Amino acid sequence: MQNHSCNVVKEGTTSNEPQHQSPPLRLPTWFYQCKTFSIVELDTSRFPFRELVADWLEVSSDKLEKIHTISSIPESRIPLHPTIRQAWVASKTEPKISSTMRRAKKKGLFSSPQYKRYVDKYRLFLKEVIAPLCCDPSSSTQQNIVYQYPPTTRVVLPNGNKTISMHCDRDYPNHQAAEINFWLPLTNVFESNSLFVESEPGKGDFQPLKLRYGQFLKFDGHDCRHYTVHNETQTCRVSIDFRVVPSCLAQKERSQIGDFCVEETTEDGYKAFWSPSKNSGPKPCSQSVQHKHIHH
Ligand SMILES: [Fe+2]
Numbered sequence: 001m002q003n004h005s006c007n008v009v010k011e012g013t014t015s016n017e018p019q020h021q022s023p024p025l026r027l028p029t030w031f032y033q034c035k036t037f038s039i040v041e042l043d044t045s046r047f048p049f050r051e052l053v054a055d056w057l058e059v060s061s062d063k064l065e066k067i068h069t070i071s072s073i074p075e076s077r078i079p080l081h082p083t084i085r086q087a088w089v090a091s092k093t094e095p096k097i098s099s100t101m102r103r104a105k106k107k108g109l110f111s112s113p114q115y116k117r118y119v120d121k122y123r124l125f126l127k128e129v130i131a132p133l134c135c136d137p138s139s140s141t142q143q144n145i146v147y148q149y150p151p152t153t154r155v156v157l158p159n160g161n162k163t164i165s166m167h168c169d170r171d172y173p174n175h176q177a178a179e180i181n182f183w184l185p186l187t188n189v190f191e192s193n194s195l196f197v198e199s200e201p202g203k204g205d206f207q208p209l210k211l212r213y214g215q216f217l218k219f220d221g222h223d224c225r226h227y228t229v230h231n232e233t234q235t236c237r238v239s240i241d242f243r244v245v246p247s248c249l250a251q252k253e254r255s256q257i258g259d260f261c262v263e264e265t266t267e268d269g270y271k272a273f274w275s276p277s278k279n280s281g282p283k284p285c286s287q288s289v290q291h292k293h294i295h296h
Contacts, residue, residue, distance in 0.1 A: 031246065033137075041214065049121070049186055053186055056118055058079050066235075147243070152241045157236055165227055166225050170223060176254065185239040198224045247264060
């Protein structure tokens, strides 16, 4: 069992800084209210993430729960996403896919029009839906957020291994104390085919979340432990997740959230940050462009 004491320093307190943890930061009371565990309704007509993700996964959106039965995909259309490809390969004996082809396919995936449609809608969702959930409610002006880009997409097949062991995000490098986590399942999730998360740091009240598509979770993944288990159901799980920091609390010089690049909402769209590289100096994050407008 990992130590799960909270390293976030509430107003008027101090703490030593353990390895891999964010430096002490004074956080306002409203922020603690923002990151409480809650389930939020998603407007799926305005933000149809199930269809958008299915599109770039190259799976019919009504088949997301049954990706493991996609052997009908023709030989000429090898799936781009690694897990979908794994299901496709498992359904055949040949051909095996070379690492060269994998790299080419991955490059093709991120430059595809389907993927661009998805991330454009993600940016709009962050600005219009997520930012208001992460800001000081007493403020009369729209506040901006720094957010993970791109979001993490997870695909778990029936009989699939756990994707994460029990942890808090602060156990890993490059996380910030003022992060708020979001988990948005694109399939109904339940029992072993879901996320287990405690509702408060150290509380230990783990339950598999039972959510339907059209709901998403806001939670304190920085300090609350969470994990998944072996999927013993006959249903695939597809989800996206991401982390957000209110701009007024962000440590922007870090220009990273975990392993991901970051962007920030702006009055008329978003701006991307430059990510440091150990070997070659600053370089732009993949997929990001400086100062862009969001297309509705
Ligand atoms: Fe996590």
